[in-house]
Amino acid sequence: MATAPAAAPGVPFTIASRPMRRFSNTQVANNLTGSTSFQPIPLPATGWVRKVGLNFVAATACASAGAIVAGDGPWNLVSGVTLTDATGQPIFQPISGYNLYLASKYLAFCGAAEPMPYNNPHYGPEYAFSSSATVGTAKFRLDLDFEQDNRTGYGCIPNLDSNASLLLKIDVAAYSVAFSGTTVSAASLSVTVDQWYYGPVAPSVGGVANATTPPGFGDFLETRYETQTVTASSENTVTVNNRGGFIKGLLVISRAAGTRTAFTAGSNVGVVYDNAAIDEGIKLETVQDNLRRMYGYFGADLTTSYAPLTAGVNSGLDSGVLVFPFGAANLPTRNSWLNTRPGTQLQLRLTPGSSATSLEIVTQLAQVRDAAAFFDSH
Numbered sequence: 001m002a003t004a005p006a007a008a009p010g011v012p013f014t015i016a017s018r019p020m021r022r023f024s025n026t027q028v029a030n031n032l033t034g035s036t037s038f039q040p041i042p043l044p045a046t047g048w049v050r051k052v053g054l055n056f057v058a059a060t061a062c063a064s065a066g067a068i069v070a071g072d073g074p075w076n077l078v079s080g081v082t083l084t085d086a087t088g089q090p091i092f093q094p095i096s097g098y099n100l101y102l103a104s105k106y107l108a109f110c111g112a113a114e115p116m117p118y119n120n121p122h123y124g125p126e127y128a129f130s131s132s133a134t135v136g137t138a139k140f141r142l143d144l145d146f147e148q149d150n151r152t153g154y155g156c157i158p159n160l161d162s163n164a165s166l167l168l169k170i171d172v173a174a175y176s177v178a179f180s181g182t183t184v185s186a187a188s189l190s191v192t193v194d195q196w197y198y199g200p201v202a203p204s205v206g207g208v209a210n211a212t213t214p215p216g217f218g219d220f221l222e223t224r225y226e227t228q229t230v231t232a233s234s235e236n237t238v239t240v241n242n243r244g245g246f247i248k249g250l251l252v253i254s255r256a257a258g259t260r261t262a263f264t265a266g267s268n269v270g271v272v273y274d275n276a277a278i279d280e281g282i283k284l285e286t287v288q289d290n291l292r293r294m295y296g297y298f299g300a301d302l303t304t305s306y307a308p309l310t311a312g313v314n315s316g317l318d319s320g321v322l323v324f325p326f327g328a329a330n331l332p333t334r335n336s337w338l339n340t341r342p343g344t345q346l347q348l349r350l351t352p353g354s355s356a357t358s359l360e361i362v363t364q365l366a367q368v369r370d371a372a373a374f375f376d377s378h
Contacts, residue, residue, distance in 0.1 A: 014153050016210035017198040022046055024193040029172045032187040035079060041168040046197045048156040048214055050147040052083065052168065053194040056097075060136035062181025067131050070304035071259065072098040073178030074129045074138035075121075077189055080171035083144055086164035091157065092144055092223045094171075099251065099362050100142045103223065105315075106295070106323045107249045107364055111149040115328050117296045119143075122315055127308055129178075136179035148221060148248075148334070148366070153198055153214035154373060155221055155366075160200060168193065216373030221248065221366050228359045230352050232256070233264055237272075238348045238359060243340035245365035246374065248327040252348065253320060253362075256355040260303075260320030263353055270349030271324065273338070284351075291323055292316075322350065334374055337366065 025041045043052065058077055060066070078097025084090050095103070101121050108119035117123070121141055128139040148155035159166050175187035201212040224242035240250065254261050269287045271278040292298055299314035309315060329336035340346055352359065368374045 010208045011205070011210045012152070013201065013211040013214050014151065014198070016201045016205070016212070017048070017153070019050070020047065020197055020199050022195050022197070024052075024195050026190065026192045028188055028190040030188050031077070031172050031175050032184065034174045036172050038170045038172065038191060041170070041193055043159055043166040043168060043193070043195055045162040045165055046159050046195050047200050048153060048198040049159045049166070050153075050156055050196045050198065052144040053196060054081070054142045054144070054170070055192040055194070056138070056140050056142070056189060058136070058138035058175070058178065058189045059186070060131075060175050060179045060181065060184060061186040062134055062136075063183035063185070064133055064181065066133050066136055066179065066181035068129060068136065068305075068307075069176070069178050069180055071177070073306065074140055075101040075142075075306070076177045077138065077173050077175070078142070078170060079173040080169075081142075081144070082169040084167045084169075085157065086161065086166070091146075091220060093225055095223055095225055095362065097142060099225065099253070099360065100144075102251045102253070102318065102321060103362060103364065104143055104145070105318075106251065106325060107327075108143070108145050109328060109331065110145070110147055110155070111151050111332050113332055115295050115325065115331075117315070120315055122306060122309060129306055129308060131179060131181070134181070136175075136181070138178060146221060149332075152376070154216050154376070155219065156198060156214045157220055158217075159195070159197070215376060216368070216370040218369045219366060219374060221364055224363045224365070226361050226363075228361060230350075230356060230359050232352055232356045233354055235267065235349055235351045238350065238361075240346040240348065240361060240363065242361070242363040242365065243344050243346050244342040245367050246334070246337040246339055248325075248337050248364040248366065250324040250326075250348075251362040252322045252324070252350065253360040254350075254352040254356045255320070255358050255360065256353075257357065260318070261353040261356040262319045263322060264351040267351035268349065269322065272345070272347040272349065274345050287322065288317060294325070294328060320353070324348075334366075340365070
């Protein structure tokens, strides 16, 4: 006779727990004379972490001729962010502040019916990036997102043990990547770190059992990074190395000597999966139009300036950036995430612009141990 399945806990995790927020750390780094780093930040034990919020404030002072530098500022004042778990395993591999901005703008959707623009760090009256003749200022927020379903808490990572906490490392670039001026006398970048989490859950309340862990405990979303060498103004077939999991999305950034460079107009964009074309012969402009409609980014494309957007002005796409949001094709489920094995051949066909020599590829992929929880769409 078959054994009856065990009864599920009576109270789901997100009901039994409570969404909470807690200040974790604040530091100031002096980046006047070159790159530096904040001291490693152990995140105090809290509960099941939904995201880690980073609030940055930059300030410079100079004698005259102050200005902001065209390019990826102010996000590039953060040269690298890494988060490791209690075993030292990186969950966020070193990722630049600019690429983390892109991840927040394009890949932060979780449990929504469609991608939403409110995750864009460029939006909001708090954001600042400007310079007078003698003073430069920048204020911006970046998030490390873990929760992939805000209805169930799927994807949250544990930070329950004060003796084995999550460890955050943040590297800082020299002020000169974002600000210029004559006789610069002071430059600093500060960070305030907050945790957004579900508090620990009691086994039961009033005799009714609680789910004490989120669905799919042990599953997590990784963010990985790689750089590929490419040939300018020619169609390149680029093999994506970071695979072996369910890919939520890819960010691809075209660069020439470090400067973002637009992909070639009128070129084709393709995705090849184990020698079978997923996308083939799709024009760049079609891909970009789809992204604009998907996210609502109908403003002017962002090329060399991330000045604050005035009231009523919408963001555009980012020049030199292509997004492959596999996870957005079948929201609010995760059914469309691209399933890859370590041996999967995943290739992109792209034509970088004039003088482009490299592609940066940011991959977000889930390591799944509980397939039922991953595919749950309730």
